[in-house]
Amino acid sequence: MSDPHPSRPSQDKQDKRTFLQKVAEFIHPGPDSTAELIETLADAEDNDIIGPESRVMLEGVIRMAGLTAGDVMVAAPRMDLVNIDAPYDEILNIVITTAHSRFPVYDGDRENIIGILMAKDLLKLQRSPDFHLRALLRPAVFVPESKGLNDLLREFRGNRNHLAIVIDEFGRVAGLITIEDVLEQIVGEIEDEFDIVEDEGDIFGLADRTYRVSGDTSIERVNEAFGVKLVPSEEERDFDTIGGLIAHEMGHVPKRGEEAALAGLKFVVLHTKGGAVRWFKVSPVEGAGGSA
Template sequence: MSDPHPARPSDSKEDKRTFFQKIAEFIHPGPDSKAELIETLADAEDNDIIGPESRVMLEGVIRMAELTAGDVMVPAPRMDLINIDSPMDVLMQEVIDTAHSRFPVYEGERENIIGILLAKDLLKLQRAPELNIRALLRPASFIPESKGLNDLLREFRGNRNHLAVVIDEFGRVAGLVTIEDVLEQIVGEIEDEFDIAEDEGDIFGLADRTYRVSGDTSPERVAEAFGVPINPSDEAQAFDTIGGLIAHEMGHVPRRGEHIELAGLNFVVLHTKGGAVRWFKVSPASTEDASG
């Protein structure tokens, strides 16, 4: 026979908090907003409950919830794309110069992206030269600019595709975003072999008597360090970074391996990221191995 007085749903869950816990929560309620939660994390760091790196990462997770693919993407004009119709030697050189692991591939117009090429897949051509480059392409993932980074990270983890092409509201290619772009919102910039600590300076000497110069260094600082006047060809232009000035003088977004002579100095592009030069190798223009 059924119970004539069944327990209500609320009665089936026991509140295991003690009386004192309830009083404490009444007096000091938890955070009601993301801003308050971030302040709570700062207090936790001050009280040595969590370390500074943990606080930064937790704040990154919280703030990431408000970001979209459009906020962190590499804009379309700065994307490194591969033309499916390029001769193999040209294609290989582009892969080597840009040093990415994945490339969107287009046919005809840059808007017409037909797949993703993994640099490591090109090794298959050495064993099977007759293999068509189209056979190496992997499906491209297209996402809207408005896609939240939380959802995007979940997709990256689920489909193991670490690059997505971002589409604007009109269906045009707006840019691309990688799993590294997303993770950097949590852990900060992911360093690579070209990154150095900030306190090591933006200009420093190398063993071969050349110098490595950060693309973010001001032209004035470079001019002072090398004792030469550095001025743009268009005197009406002003540049905050040597990378911006070099890009202006080249007339296009610099690629790895390109070089230009300016003010008696040879600037060789060592590393780019997001369409901007991260590092130059600089030496007097008369140095024979300046492009090494």
């Protein structure tokens, strides 16, 4: 005689699996918040389920979901802009000095951004001096400060733009943001031509007998390397890095090309990023000596 309920065993088995899944979820509930999810990733790393680099990237993806363009943009005062009426030599000097690949271009007022100049397009001007700069400009993309980084990254990938001008709630230029700024929230800082591997050092001797010093270098290390005393010992605790000390002495965020003299040393800002000095060029001040 045939089984009157041929499908019951499979149904019972399916019901049993579902029940066990429910029990497992009751015992080990999923994370209820971003903080719990990040803790779960840390546990996964501790259990060798994922590696440390994977955990950092996954945490970056999770945190990025709560960030906006205004959170990571380069603020307007720190933007490197090109004047549409500037002579070719001046524009070329800006490109060489800043080492950027894209530049917002303004007409008259710095608020009046009319397009984006690709550094490589300047070669066309060099070949044809009569070619007007306006003909080389790419359209500028404008985004609000409230633009989510997830959406912005999707747009960067979709329209192949790598730079956007950030606008505040009143329609004014608040800053700019690049695809690199967004990706760094996931993978960490992306090295450029000025970056070095951390364990390779932070002070380099150059061919012209000057030195290249990272802005993150501790004041103590600078003092030891150059045999100086940059600040009195009781004040040293207020500044951890040479970049912080120079910014304090200048009274503002240092910009590329600015100089400061301390303890018989001249510090020239070589490269800045995100409002902080990445590299100084350091040389003795002629005829100077002693300590600050």
